[in-house]
Amino acid sequence: MAELLINSQNFKYNLNLITQHLDCQDNLALVLKDNAYGHGLREIAGLARESGIESVFVKNEAEALQIKNHFKHITAFYGEISPQSPSNIYQCIQSLQTLQEISPLRPFELEVNCGMNRNGIPIHSLSNAFEIIAKRGLKLIGVFTHNGFGDEGGEGFLLQEGNAKKIKDEVISLCTHHNLPFPRFHSLNTSGVLRGNGVREIVRVGIGAYGYACDSLNLPSLKPIASLWADKICSHSLKKGEKIGYGGIYEMPYDGIVSSYDLGYGDGLFRIDEKTQGKLLCSSGEQILPRMSMDCFSALSDKEKICVFSDAREWAKFFDTIPYEILTKLSPFIKRKVI
Amino acid sequence: MAELLINSQNFKYNLNLITQHLDCQDNLALVLKDNAYGHGLREIAGLARESGIESVFVKNEAEALQIKNHFKHITAFYGEISPQSPSNIYQCIQSLQTLQEISPLRPFELEVNCGMNRNGIPIHSLSNAFEIIAKRGLKLIGVFTHNGFGDEGGEGFLLQEGNAKKIKDEVISLCTHHNLPFPRFHSLNTSGVLRGNGVREIVRVGIGAYGYACDSLNLPSLKPIASLWADKICSHSLKKGEKIGYGGIYEMPYDGIVSSYDLGYGDGLFRIDEKTQGKLLCSSGEQILPRMSMDCFSALSDKEKICVFSDAREWAKFFDTIPYEILTKLSPFIKRKVI
Incomplete structure (x- = not known):
């Protein structure tokens, strides 16, 4: 049966490398959204817990509930959280309207637009938001x-980092004004973590933990874990x-053996057909035939087993993505196995 | 929350149209593999059961177990079936070796290569296979x-249909020789179903039930159900x-409003970026911005809600697939709702 092998040593290696670089082990938080970027939510959550991670970020309540007993702080980026869900699951709020509607019992994190103009x-x-938070007695966690x-750096990065700094300063000022405890603060994985001024800052580590470049961190030696x-x-x-497959597109180039293997585009692989430019080779060298x-x-x-890929960059390059x-497109129904 | 709406009227309309065309209601079987081609296995299984379908085909044992109480015959195309799984779940066998290994207690269907050279x-x-089946007392269902x-027709189609006919004739002959009951027989959705000669023939209906063209059936008026x-x-x-999104690639063409919507490439949509040629519009007219x-x-x-698509052909055409x-790439975690 096809499977996605998760290399636990590589995962720990990546976390250690990032942690050393950031010098803030206590405040490292891991992004586990979208089935841990396709790696398997439960499997990666288990490894993260073993590594001492306390704060994680998931896509929504359904993901949060799957790992509710693993972490102290679980933030769901999207959607609402049901009243019956445990109190270590935090909702994210992206509008003043939701701030007016959320139950005062549900802890939450407030997202502020620093210039990406998305969420x-x-x-x-911010001033209005804190008026509502203070008046309604809301549980602001972060x-x-x-x-x-984050993946580009340059002027745009610095501009938005500058805005993040402004937001943090204003949040401190508003908390002081309303006599509210300071929330934790986090922006995209940053190359340096400033502490001080009483605000606990955490760093959200995403794709880097899975072994792919955090360009802003300049860590080329990360190791893909899947x-x-x-x-x-x-x-x-x-x-x-002799012809093979749908439409008989591929013809045997010699007398020989062809085999079928149990992964296809319904498992989340990009579909290769006769219009696909170039030959895509598996890590073990075989061409995936159209x-x-x-x-x-x-x-x-x-061969009884073929390694389709051990580095997603090969497929990303081939399909220009x-x-x-x-x-993330890998089907959650492919078996995950931690090794 | 994003959702995939399943139009039950369209589903019934499609099944009726196909059934009328085939004139073999009793023997219509539905392909539910890969989460019912992305539509939602449980939801489509429920509709299929209401429509009186008795035989279905799924990807593997995990899918079969989800709907084990819904159908008389459930065939899992790939992988093994555990001994404890119910006896209405049939394994598929694609090699003589597996035929030597399968438990005599597990019902199965035998796949024969009619020229696609895949499985x-x-x-x-065939002769060797029936020797093993007879000798080991195996439960051959189909x-x-x-x-x-199947999607192309033409000479290749007719050649492989001819081989299917040969296979059927040989199976009848071998069953007679070994004094075995006739198994059921099925090939790709066919434009005519031949009965007679004691072999029960079923027709596997796949994408057509979901509203997309079965070219070999020439049914252009099928209705997409999702x-x-x-x-x-x-x-x-x-x-x-002002700039929007990652890399600030998109710039506002006028003073106005931009909104974020809760579906992305992690939900199985193809990712649109600045290299994507052309503009992809939602069914409700809005461009998905890079x-x-x-x-x-x-x-x-x-708008509070946007219809991303109501006909997958629009996206297929745009992404040349x-x-x-x-x-099938739509995440199983998107909510499905039958209307």
């Missing part, structure tokens, strides 16, 4: 922003010229 | 093939030239 309240609404240039393996379904001895099926692909091999997309 | 035993191994030209809806997360009033995020996209709108890929 969060505007900076100029304030955060998201820098839209490798995807397919199992052989069956083999055929064919003559040169056309890929929904549940399997063919290769000129009779980013490793995040290759990884 | 199944070769035609010339024999099937898969025509690799529409994908995203909910607004929050809105921003921006000035002309770059799409993992969990959301932005659009120049302040097939509706199957657009649909």
Whole structure:
């Protein structure tokens, strides 16, 4: 059966490398959203807990509930949290309207737009937001922003980091004014963590923990933690010229063996067909032949197992996208196994 | 919260249309593999059961177990079936080796390669296969093939249909020889169903039930049953030239409102970025702005809900792929709702 192997040593290596660089082990938080970027939420949560992580970020309440007993702080970026969910699950608030509606019993984090113009309240609404928080007696756990240039750096990155600093300063001032405890504060993974002034700052580590570049951290030696393996379904001895798969697109280039393997585009792989430019090779060297099926692909091999990839960048490059997309699209129904 | 609405009327309409065309209501079988081609396994199984379907095909044992009480015959195309699974779950066998290994207690269907050269035993191994089946007292429920030209027709289609006919004839002969009961027989959705000669023939209906063309059936009036809806997360009033999203790639073309919506490439949508050619519009008319995020996209709108698509062919055409890929990649965690 196909499986995604998760290398626990590489995971720990990555966390250690990032932690050393940041010099803030206590405040490292891990992003586990979208099934831990496709790696398997429960599996990565288990490893994160072993590594002493206390704060994590998930996509929504459904993900949070799966790991509710693992962490002290679980923040769901999107959607509402039901009243019956445990109090270590925090809702995220992105508008003043939701701030007016949320139950005073539900802890939450407030997202502020630092210039990405995607989610969060505007900076100029912070004063109104804190009026509501104070008046309604709301449980503000954290304030955060998201820098839209985290993978790019440059001027845009610095501009939004500057805004994040402004937001933090204003939050401190508003808390003081309303006599509220300081919330924790976090923006995109930053290259330096400033403490002091009484605000506990945490660093959200995302793709870096999974082994892919945090460009802003300049850590090229991170190690991908996942490798995807397919199992052989069956083999055929064919003559040169015999046709394979849908539409009979691929023709045997010689007398030999072709086998089918148990992963396809229905498992989240990008579909390879006759229009795909170039040849995509598995990590173990075999070409994935066009056309890929929904549940399997063919290769000129009779190996029992094939390593489809051990570094998502190869697929990302081939399909002109980013490793995040290759990884998050992997079906949650592929078996995950921690090694 | 984003949701995939399943139109039950359209589903019934499609099944009726196909049934009328085939004139074989009793033997219609439905393919529910890969989360019912992304539509939601449990939801579609419920509708199929209401429609009187008795035989279904799923990807593997995990899918079969989710719907074990719904159908008389559940065939898992891939993988093994555990001894403790109920006896209405059938394994598929694609090699003589598996035929030697399978428990005599587990009912199964035998796949025979009719020329697609993907899965199944070769035609010339049928005689050996029946020797093993007879000798080991195995529970053969069905024999099937898969025509690799089902969506294309033409000469290749007819050639593989001819092979399917040969396989059926040989199976009848071998059953007679070994004094075995006739198994059921099925190949790709066929335009005519031949009965007679004591073999019960069933027709596997796949994508057609979900509203997309079965080219070999020439049924252009099928109706897509799924529409994908995203909910607004929050809105921003921006000035002309202000930048949106990762890398600040998109710039506001006028003073106006942009909103974020709760679906992204981590939910299985294809990722749109600045390299994507052309503009992809939602069914409700809004452009999905580059770059799409993992969990959301932005659009120049302040609607509370946006219909991302109501016909997967629009997305398939835009990304130069097939509706199957657009649909099966939809995350199983998106809420499905039958209407």
